[in-house]
Structures are given as structure tokens and as C-alpha cells.
Amino acid sequence: MEKAKGKMKEAAGVLTGDEDKKAEGRAEQRKAAAEKETAKKAKADRAEEEARQAERERDKQRREDKGLLGGVTDTLSGGR
DSSP states (O other): OHHHHHHHHHHHHHHHTOHHHHHHHHHHHHHHHHHHHHHHHHHHHHHHHHHHHHHHHHHHHHHHHHTTTTTOOOTTTTTO
16 A cells, blocks of 8 residues: 555656655555565565474473373383
């Protein structure tokens, strides 16, 4: 939405010959692009953190599944 407003201001500046309005429109477009990039990075950061958390939970579950002896079985009792 902000990018569209910037484009409209820039176009109005072009039509009227108002350099300040053109510059303001370009600035709004750059601001919109920066905000979009920031949101994209934040989303990627959240996804990475969720993946790390899932990996920690998986590793914890594997350790719990192995038990205290790390998966060592009793071979002396003949599997009883």
C-alpha cells in the first residue's frame, strides 16, 4: 500500500513538474521496500528458530527413548 502511495506521489510530481513531490514519492517507495525486506527477514528468522526448536525437541526425545544406558540392551539374559 505504501509503495503505491509513493508511486502516485512520484507520478503527480512528474505531471506537475514538482521535484519535491517526486522525491517524496521515491522516498516512500524506498521506505516500503525496506519495511517489506525487514518483514521478510523477520519471517525467515522465526522459521529458523522454529526449526532449531524442533531439532532440540527431537534430540531430547531420542535421548529419552534411549534411556539411561544409551540404548544398551541386556544380552546376558537372553532377551528375557
